[in-house]
Amino acid sequence: MIVLVIAATIAQTVFTNPRFQWGVVAQYFSTIQVLGGLLATIELTIVAMVIGIVLGTLLAVMRLSPNPLVAGISWLYIWFLRGTPVLVQILFWNFVSALFPDIGLGIPFGPTFIHANANSLIGPFVAAILALGLNEAAYMAEIVRAGIISVDPGQTEAAQALGMTRLQSMRRIVLPQAMRVIIPPTGNETISMLKTTSLVSVIAYSELLYSVQTIYNRTFQIIPLLMVAVIWYLIVTSVLTIGQFYIERHFARGTARELPPTPLQRLRGLLFTFHAPPAAPSALPPGTLGGPR
Amino acid sequence: MSGLMLRADKVCKSFGRLDVLCGVDLEVAPREVVCIIGPSGSGKSTFLRCINHLEKVSAGELWVDGELVGYRQAGGKLQELRDNEICRKRSEIGMVFQRFNLFPHMTVLQNVIEAPVRVKRQERGAAVDRARTLIDRVGLSDKLDWYPNQLSGGQQQRVAIARALAMEPKLMLFDEPTSALDPELVGEVLEVMRRLADDGMTMIVVTHEMGFAREVANRAVFMDGGVVVEEGEPRAFFASPQHPRTQQFLSKIL
Numbered sequence: 001m002i003v004l005v006i007a008a009t010i011a012q013t014v015f016t017n018p019r020f021q022w023g024v025v026a027q028y029f030s031t032i033q034v035l036g037g038l039l040a041t042i043e044l045t046i047v048a049m050v051i052g053i054v055l056g057t058l059l060a061v062m063r064l065s066p067n068p069l070v071a072g073i074s075w076l077y078i079w080f081l082r083g084t085p086v087l088v089q090i091l092f093w094n095f096v097s098a099l100f101p102d103i104g105l106g107i108p109f110g111p112t113f114i115h116a117n118a119n120s121l122i123g124p125f126v127a128a129i130l131a132l133g134l135n136e137a138a139y140m141a142e143i144v145r146a147g148i149i150s151v152d153p154g155q156t157e158a159a160q161a162l163g164m165t166r167l168q169s170m171r172r173i174v175l176p177q178a179m180r181v182i183i184p185p186t187g188n189e190t191i192s193m194l195k196t197t198s199l200v201s202v203i204a205y206s207e208l209l210y211s212v213q214t215i216y217n218r219t220f221q222i223i224p225l226l227m228v229a230v231i232w233y234l235i236v237t238s239v240l241t242i243g244q245f246y247i248e249r250h251f252a253r254g255t256a257r258e259l260p261p262t263p264l265q266r267l268r269g270l271l272f273t274f275h276a277p278p279a280a281p282s283a284l285p286p287g288t289l290g291g292p293r
Numbered sequence: 294m295s296g297l298m299l300r301a302d303k304v305c306k307s308f309g310r311l312d313v314l315c316g317v318d319l320e321v322a323p324r325e326v327v328c329i330i331g332p333s334g335s336g337k338s339t340f341l342r343c344i345n346h347l348e349k350v351s352a353g354e355l356w357v358d359g360e361l362v363g364y365r366q367a368g369g370k371l372q373e374l375r376d377n378e379i380c381r382k383r384s385e386i387g388m389v390f391q392r393f394n395l396f397p398h399m400t401v402l403q404n405v406i407e408a409p410v411r412v413k414r415q416e417r418g419a420a421v422d423r424a425r426t427l428i429d430r431v432g433l434s435d436k437l438d439w440y441p442n443q444l445s446g447g448q449q450q451r452v453a454i455a456r457a458l459a460m461e462p463k464l465m466l467f468d469e470p471t472s473a474l475d476p477e478l479v480g481e482v483l484e485v486m487r488r489l490a491d492d493g494m495t496m497i498v499v500t501h502e503m504g505f506a507r508e509v510a511n512r513a514v515f516m517d518g519g520v521v522v523e524e525g526e527p528r529a530f531f532a533s534p535q536h537p538r539t540q541q542f543l544s545k546i547l
Binding site: 162164165 | 347392456
């Protein structure tokens with residue numbers, strides 16, 4: 001009851017306070033500039049998460065390697081990238097050309113084969129991707145590692161006893177089972193990443209937040225334009241949440257005897273019971289256990 | 294060592310300061326069925342795991358089918374084999390675990406064809422055909438597309454045996470295969486093992502099933518304190534054990 005009252009009060013404020021300027025929200029909600037920013041945000045999220053997941057999985061496997069050097073490199077990477085703020089990393093990658101004006105590929109202290117100017121190679125997009133993706137990898141590595149060690153060691157033993165190599169058993173046996181533990185926090189990370197991309201506005205990359213900032217710097221309609229961003233962030237987050245449900249369901253194979261129904265199936269089930277004729281209570285003799293009360 | 298399927302020569306294994314195996318000597322001929330019995334902590338399972346190099350021996354030598362397990366002799370020194378060589382040798386030895394260790398995200402059929410397809414690079418169709426035959430032999434041809442957790446313990450262990458057999462091993466290791474089963478499910482697994490023995494498979498079975506040891510095994514081996522205390526033809530072994538520790542152990546469980 002109290003919750004309802006509070007909810008009603010909030011709803012009243014949101015819809016009747018004229019300073020929200022819902023008209024302005026509607027006006028800018030689907031302009032090219034906002035949609036472009038939204039697209040950039042989604043693109044950043046996807047690319048950064050892909051880098052994070054792939055590199056994070058590699059780091060997790062390295063971290064669990066019996067080779068101390070390989071495990072050590074992974075530990076060092078995670079220590080460094082988790083130990084510094086992501087905002088600092090974004091700024092760092094943006095200004096990395098000041099540190100290394102020339103980027104080349106070659107033998108250390110020997111000849112260089114490929115030369116590139118750092119300034120032209122690392123623009124705001126590349127800087128944003130590097131910063132977000134490499135930072136995410138450090139967190140994903142720990143999530144994947146948690147998933148891997150949650151799998152019964154007997155599984156690795158069985159795979160090894162069949163003659164599978166460490167990588168084969170990791171890819172075919174351990175990781176698919178680790179997924180059940182990895183997916184929920186990864187969904188979390190993806191949603192978190194969607195919002196973290198807004199930090200990239202500091203290096204003037206026009207993702208969603210920077211796009212609305214550019215508009216309100218011109219029109220001074222700060223609140224309604226922030227509302228535009230808020231609503232878009234909520235919409236994309238909701239879509240991601242739904243996606244997560246289906247991915248989790250896919251990896252529950254073989255663990256639950258029966259998979260949880262999808263919302264669609266649940267709806268169908270609900271409709272079906274509505275259409276079903278009500279059970280005839282008279283069929284049961286009065287006083288029977290479980291009969292009508 | 295010629296002609297022997299397994300030769301263990303003073304095999305020792307310690308975990309830190311804990312000595313689990315202290316010089317195990319054992320020889321197993323091809324087509325022989327050997328049951329290893331003994332109190333828990335006597336090193337039976339560890340010994341079994343050393344045979345396919347799931348554990349590295351600390352000292353002594355293990356030979357399977359004339360080849361040193363896990364190492365190569367180079368100029369009088371032992372060199373550990375590379376991973377892929379260890380894997381290839383493991384693929385020739387089947388192992389069945391106490392807790393089945395089926396892959397829960399794969400169906401019965403997928404469990405059985407996984408290693409033949411991935412490790413032996415068998416063509417998928419051929420692997421499926423062979424898997425069907427094996428699953429039929431353990432009496433589960435109606436459960437091909439079931440997941441392990443939809444099966445009883447006994448059924449899971451029979452699938453695990455079929456999975457090991459799919460690699461066409463020359464030696465089968467059983468690590469207390471019936472210890473995690475409800476009593477009424479033990480029989481079906483022992484029956485499968487009995488038929489396997491009749492078909493001439495070389496088997497080393499760590500077990501607490503004295504009846505099985507007596508009837509199926511060619512030899513019973515009693516381990517205690519990390520060494521083989523006594524071994525012999527099963528009927529004589531169970532009827533009149535020689536060593537006092539064997540007598541003591543058998544008197545408690547028979």
